[in-house]
Amino acid sequence: MKLNWFKYASPVTFYPLAGKLIPWFALAAAGLTLAGLYLSFFVAPTDFQQGESYRIIFIHVPAAWMSMFIYVVMAAWAAAGLIFNTRLSSMMASALAPTGALFTFIALWTGALWGKPTWGAWWVWDARLTSELILLFLYIGFMALHAAIDDPRRADRASAVLALVGVVNVPIIYFSVKWWNTLHQGASVSMTMAPKMAATMLLGMLIMALACWMYSIAAALARVRCIILEREQQAEWVANLSREST
Amino acid sequence: MKRTLRVIVLRDLLLAMRRRADVATTLFFFVIVASLFPLGVGPEPKLLRAMAPGIVWVAALLASMLSLERLFAADYADGSLEQLVLAPEPLVLVVIGKVLAHWLVSGLPLVLISPVIALQYDLPAEAIVTLLLALLLGTPLLSLIGAIGAALTVGVRGGGVLISLLVLPLYVPVLIFGAGAVDASTIGMEAGGHLSILGALLLLGMVLAPWATAAALRISLE
Numbered sequence: 001m002k003l004n005w006f007k008y009a010s011p012v013t014f015y016p017l018a019g020k021l022i023p024w025f026a027l028a029a030a031g032l033t034l035a036g037l038y039l040s041f042f043v044a045p046t047d048f049q050q051g052e053s054y055r056i057i058f059i060h061v062p063a064a065w066m067s068m069f070i071y072v073v074m075a076a077w078a079a080a081g082l083i084f085n086t087r088l089s090s091m092m093a094s095a096l097a098p099t100g101a102l103f104t105f106i107a108l109w110t111g112a113l114w115g116k117p118t119w120g121a122w123w124v125w126d127a128r129l130t131s132e133l134i135l136l137f138l139y140i141g142f143m144a145l146h147a148a149i150d151d152p153r154r155a156d157r158a159s160a161v162l163a164l165v166g167v168v169n170v171p172i173i174y175f176s177v178k179w180w181n182t183l184h185q186g187a188s189v190s191m192t193m194a195p196k197m198a199a200t201m202l203l204g205m206l207i208m209a210l211a212c213w214m215y216s217i218a219a220a221l222a223r224v225r226c227i228i229l230e231r232e233q234q235a236e237w238v239a240n241l242s243r244e245s246t
Numbered sequence: 247m248k249r250t251l252r253v254i255v256l257r258d259l260l261l262a263m264r265r266r267a268d269v270a271t272t273l274f275f276f277v278i279v280a281s282l283f284p285l286g287v288g289p290e291p292k293l294l295r296a297m298a299p300g301i302v303w304v305a306a307l308l309a310s311m312l313s314l315e316r317l318f319a320a321d322y323a324d325g326s327l328e329q330l331v332l333a334p335e336p337l338v339l340v341v342i343g344k345v346l347a348h349w350l351v352s353g354l355p356l357v358l359i360s361p362v363i364a365l366q367y368d369l370p371a372e373a374i375v376t377l378l379l380a381l382l383l384g385t386p387l388l389s390l391i392g393a394i395g396a397a398l399t400v401g402v403r404g405g406g407v408l409i410s411l412l413v414l415p416l417y418v419p420v421l422i423f424g425a426g427a428v429d430a431s432t433i434g435m436e437a438g439g440h441l442s443i444l445g446a447l448l449l450l451g452m453v454l455a456p457w458a459t460a461a462a463l464r465i466s467l468e
Contacts, residue, residue, distance in 0.1 A: 134415045134418055137411070137414070137415040138415050140411065141411045141412045141415065144408055144411050144412075145398060145399070145402075145408060145411075145412060148399070148402045148403065148404060148405075148408050149402055154465060154466070154468055157465040157468075158398050158462065158465050158466065161394070161398060161458060161461055161462045161465065162394075162398060162412060164458070165394055165416065165458050166416075168454065169415075169416050169419075172419050172447070173415075173416075173418050173419055176418065176419035176422045176423060176443075177418070177422065179422070179426075180422040180426060
C-alpha cells in the first residue's frame with residue numbers, strides 16, 4: 001500500500017482527523033497526569049535537603065522542557081509554511097504559540113514559587129530564569145505580530161520570519177545570558193540538582209513530561225481546528241459541516 | 247553593485263539631511279534618557295560609575311529602536327519602497343545600503359556623543375575608550391537586527407509599539423556584551439573578550455540579517 005503523506009496536509013482532511021485524535025491525546029494526558037501526580041506526591045521520597053518543597057519539580061521541569069521544545073516545533077512548522085506555502089503548517093505554528101507561552105509562564109511561575117523556600121527569593125537573575133523570560137517575550141512578540149496583521153496569510157509569513165530569526169537567536173541569547181551571569185557573580189545559586197535523583201523522582205518527572213506532551217498535542221489540535229474553521233469559513237465543506245451538525 | 251549601494255546610501259543620507267530634526271530627536275532622546283537616571287537613583291558617584299555602562303547601553307538600545315520606524319515607513323508611504331523591491335538590483339543590497347545609512351544617521355551620532363555622557367558618570371579614561379569601541383561595534387548590529395523588525399511591521403497598524411516588542415528581546419546579547427566590555431574595563435580588566443564577541447555577532451548579523459530583512463520586506467509588500 002502506498003501512503004500519501006500529503007493527504008492530511010489539507011485542512012479539509014485534517015479537520016476530521018484532528019477531531020478523532022483529540023480525545024485520545026486528552027485521555028492520555030489525563031491518565032498520565034494522574035499517574036504522574038500519584039508518583040510524585042505519594043511514592044517519591046522527601047528530599048533530604050529541600051524537604052517537601054522540591055515536589056514542584058514535577059511540574060516545573062516538564063513545563064520548562066516543553067516551553068523550549070514547543071518553540072522549536074513552532075518555528076519548524078512556520079518554516080514549513082514559508083517554504084512549501086502550505087496553509088495548515090502555518091496554522092499549526094500559530095496554534096502552538098499560546099501553548100508554548102503558557103508553559104513558559106508556568107515554568108517561570110513555578111520557578112518563583114520554588115525559589116522562595118529554597119533560595120529565599122522569588123526571583124534571581126539566574127541564567128536559566130533570564131533566558132526563559134526572554135523566551136516568553138519571543139512568544140509574545142510572535143503572537144502580537146500575528147495579531148497585528150489583518151491578512152492571515154501575510155500574518156503567517158511575517159511571523160514565520162520572526163520565529164526563524166528567534167530560533168537563530170535563542171542559543172545566542174542563552175549563552176550570552178549564561179556568560180553574563182557567571183561574569184557578574186550576582187546570585188551564587190545554582191539550579192543544578194543533586195547529582196543523584198531517586199529513581200521514583202525521575203520516573204515521576206518523566207511521566208509528567210509525557211503528560212505535558214499529550215496535553216500540548218491535544219490543545220494544539222483543538223486550537224488548530226478552531227483556526228481552520230475561522231479561516232475556511234467561506235469554504236463549502238465548512239458550510240456542509242454546520243449543516244450536518246444541526 | 248557598488249554603485250547601487252552608493253546611490254541608496256547617498257539617497258537616504260540626503261533625505262535625512264532634509265529632515266535634520268529627526269536625527270537630532272534620536273540623539274537628544276539618548277542624552278535625556280541617560281541624564282534622567284542620576285535624578286532617579288541619586289547623585290552618589292560610586293553607584294553611578296557602577297551603573298554607567300548599563301545605562302548608556304540601555305539608552306542606546308531605546309534610541310536606536312525609536313529611530314527604526316523611519317527606516318522603511320516613509321519609503322512605504324510614498325511608494326518608493328515598492329519600486330526598490332521591484333528594481334532589478336538585489337533587494338539584499340538595497341537593505342544593506344538602507345541599514346548603513348540608518349546607522350550613519352542614528353547610530354554614529356550616539357557613538358560620538360557617548361564620551362560626554364561617560365564623563366557625566368565619571369568613568370575612567372580607559373573605560374570611555376572601551377565604551378566608544380563597544381558602541382562602534384554594537385550600534386550597527388542594533389540597526390541590522392532592528393531592520394528585520396522594521397521590515398516585518400511596515401504598514402502594520404500600531405507598528406511603532408510592536409517593533410519594540412519584536413526587537414528588544416533580540417537586542418539582549420548586544421546589551422550584555424556591550425555593557426560587559428565597559429564594565430570589565432571600569433574595574434581594570436581586559437575588555438578584549440567582550441569586544442571580540444561583539445565583533446563576531448556583528449559579522450554574523452551582517453551575513454544573516456539583510457537576508458531576513460529582504461524576505462520580510464517582500465512579505466510585507468505583497
